[in-house]
Amino acid sequence: MSGGVEILVRVADIEQATATVRRFTLAPLSGEPLPVYSAGAHVVVTMDDDGHRIRNPYSLISRAQDGSHYRIGVLKTPNSRGGSIYLHEKVCEGDELVITMPVNLFPIVRTGRKHVLVAGGIGVTPIYAMAEELRAASAPYEIHYAMRDASCGAFADELVEMHGDKVRLYRDDAQEVIRVDAILPHQPLGTHLYVCGPEGMIDAILAGGRKAGWPVENLHSERFLAPMGGAPFSVALAKAGITATVRSDQSLLEAIEEAGVDAPYLCRGGACGQCETRVISADGELIHNDHYLSDEEKASGAKIMTCVSRLKGRELVLDL
């Protein structure tokens, strides 16, 4: 519940978009229209895998005009602890899932004069929604979408169909790479860039943007960060008076939730800041994996983002 209001949905349709990507159409159980959201938003999907609760954020690809459904696209991740595998292998049409209200940490800057959308692989999901919103608003935009090979481009055909020559596709297998140095310099003043994809790609595009003299205010990114595993450690929740073990395949937030404490979260991807928690003491080294805290805050050791960060050591005492 600490992710905010929850919405019960039924899986109305499952489409195998490529060998590794499935798209799910989610309809509200209540029959009430699903909330309107701005492009770039995601929901957190709660899954119950035989009593093992999994919560993963997924970007919203689209919403039916009448609010009768949302669509999400999920990549089957190798070495998954469960979330994406569960959605690929266990979820059937007609099944029920719980989602949170949409949260947007990757919105379009409406005052921008033009928008350059850059996607890599499954990072296309929020970009797909943004492109549609910009088309509907008749705003100037262009799309650059990189994928492994033609069979991976689940969204490519649809993007081309909807956005025509505004789309450029790049295929890794044809050695086609997104040339930031060619795309960025000639954009009109007031252009904003949005990138979502693998870490390395995001870093390269952002670095290219700075090199082309773009202000940081015009460069936007979203990382599909998943909690990283690590050695197990113990967590003591001072206010609740509970001590629990964070297993190696579990995030700190998941262990806190499993212990029965309703801790805050929104993105579960180290970006929103909602799960920020005060560290009372740490017997070991904090491993900060988020993109929220500043370097100084990370170094101070006073706070931790429970959704993606952990302790390398014996015990962590939190103000929870």
Place this chain on the structure above:
Amino acid sequence: MTTLSDIKSRPIYAGLKVDEYARRHLVAAEGEGARAVIEAFSMAPEALDRTTILYCPGGSAGQDHETALADLAPDLIHVAPSIETLLVRLKGMLNTATMGTRLYATGTEGFIGQVVAAAVGFGVDHHSIFTEHRGSLARRVQCVHCKGMTDNVTATPFTCSHCGLTLFVRDHYSRRLGAFQGVCVDAEEPGVIPPAEELYK
């Protein structure tokens, strides 16, 4: 009494520094702002052949800052007779500028505000504009009653230069207008006007 820095909506001017990554520098300066431009750009002479300076002497007329700016030898310098003409020229440049252009604004607060408001109209994020306040602390104030703008307001209350009402200068800054708000001070009891305080000189 609140001091100027206590005002939440008042913008923060971090000071000019040359963006080493920018491929083009577009500098709008007024009055004493010329000194800030000279200080910043003489530290980064390699940037000057990609720099355009638009300068309005304004309150510093006669001090010949324009010659000192020309001595920097930027790619282009244009000295405008008034802020209005400078802004027309600036907007023409913003319209055709490409990303990689860094905008700088320096001079009085009223001037910086007008440059920022013009740039925001071209999709520029105001945080990305490098600004430095120089010269008088005079404010540019919009009368909330007649909407007329009065420049160089140094005391509160003051007389609106358009409708003649006596206006109290509120600490509310509109980024869109690049101006503070002036509200009638004797609306309740006409003629009861507190003594003017010199605040922003």
